[in-house]
Amino acid sequence: MPDWEKRFRAPRIGLPEWAEYAPDRSLFVSNATGTFELYTWDRATGTQRQATDRPHGTTDGTLSPDGEWVWWFSDTDGDEFGVWMRQPFAGGPDEPAVPGLAPSYPGGLAISRDGTVVVGCSTDEDGSTVHVARPGRPPVEIYRHRESAGVGDLSHDGSLIAIEHTEHGDAMHSAIRVVRPDGTTVAELDDTNGGTEELGLSVMGFAPVDGDSRLLVGHQRRGRWEPMIWDPLTGGETALEIDLPGDVGADWYPDGSALLVEHEYQARSELWRYELATPPAGSDAQGAPLTRVETPAGTVSGATARPDGTVEFLWSSAAQPPEVRSTAGTVVLDPPGMKAPGSVPVTDAWVDGPGGRIHALVQQPPGTGPFPTVFEIHGGPTWHDSDAFASSPAAWVDHGFAVVRVNYRGSTGYGRAWTDALKHRVGLIELEDIAAVREWAIASGLADPQRLVLAGGSWGGYLTLLGLGTQPDAWALGLAAVPVADYVTAYHDEMEALKAMDRTLLGGTPEEVPERFEASSPLTYVDAVRAPVYISAGVNDPRCPIQQVENYVQRLEKRGHPHEVYRYDAGHGSLVVEERIKQVRLELDFAHRHLTGAGAGAPESESSEEVESSERVE
Known part of the structure; x- marks a missing residue:
């Protein structure tokens, strides 16, 4: 088995979540069976148990505070539309967790120690709703709005509910409303000034102490994400002395006396402890709060x-x-079986671009360039590539390609202005940054200008198709996974929360700003595409629905343009390891067939008959 396949097949384990009142009971995600599923772990006995077993996998789950129940979200074939189910921690039959609640897209979940549950929902018909369900009673709707909203958190004593909402119409920047379980408003925190300011807030969590109404809130008042403490009962705000560059997040230590700070800067991250407790009276302690x-x-x-x-x-x-590690110096969970081979480290490239310095991460195979080079573009767009292990880039390096990942404007981690810069000229701004890094890669001798591959998934797949059409002479090949291909059709078919995001990014609906949707749609430029195109898409995808992909493919077919399409029975990607390996194998094979002298050796490929039959989903 080649190393690139081992990286996908090797068992992985996610960070265990532990029950607040039963900390020996934990829940984690693993691909040990070949599909990502939820597992329980009793730390006291060492017992582990697979809790879910579904053909398309399960990753969205949590524990009740008492550790008695495993909650998990049940959708259909990866379409993200469904209901919450639960089962006993020790095992037993699944049952509807909130009887009487209709299927929806998930919009957050919070569970109180007395069994009270707050559930966020989203549907195309109702917009966003929040429901409260007490033990033995049917759920009661306490919030509804057409714009996107969701459950942020529930206070430790169950008396306060924090809701993140975008009633002001800007889906990129949320406000926070705290309400009682009956839906009455306690307080509002809105940095957007009714939508006129591009400042967002995020709920990080209530203090884990009874009678403590403090809410940890992320804000952008100084041009980046950082935490503060807000008390909705008094209105008091407490700034925190965290002088670190980059974005800063935080969570509570279990006793509420300190914060665990997560610091993201230039594609790396680190942890800090921030002390909140004041020194005892008469103490000479003057230590810094941040360690x-x-x-x-x-x-x-x-x-x-x-x-x-x-x-x-x-x-x-x-x-x-x-690895799941502990500050005690141990590996917390070490899954049995095959270990994933390592890969090559990344190096940093900083390139001057039209909107400022652009950060890119580079991996290259042994030898000297220029190499065939894959520009693997991240999704989101509000996300960023980091110095983290990723099996797909490592597979390309194994096959002789250099890999460049660009944190274009729109990416997180480089300040609010960088993230918010892509509005209205959506897609085109990101491609300007990718083009600047591409020119650097060629000029530096890293990349062979005749063997440049533009690739990505989700928003990265969208940028791939848009780039092939707007920069047709720059790319030798395009590989687009679960992409936006026809922006207008995608808008009308996608889930409601993404419609709200598109209205924010483009300034309205396709009917209100048709020229912006046209300028940002890959379908507009499909007749200019010169490079061979490979597209993979999930037939149940609610984010980048299949029909808009078919519209783009039909235009390629009408031109007789070289392309291949792989349609698979899942949603926005797959949680099945063998399916993911198959998709990467098909991409590698497509690249080696269409790039002269690409890489060190082609993967073992499927026959054309097998590829064709795989496109037909039963």
């Missing part, structure tokens, strides 16, 4: 403080596979 929690260089993808004061975190780097 480093030691982690290796790389990326922390999640962290949690345990009741004993230790911190568990999921860590990786581009060169080293992920």
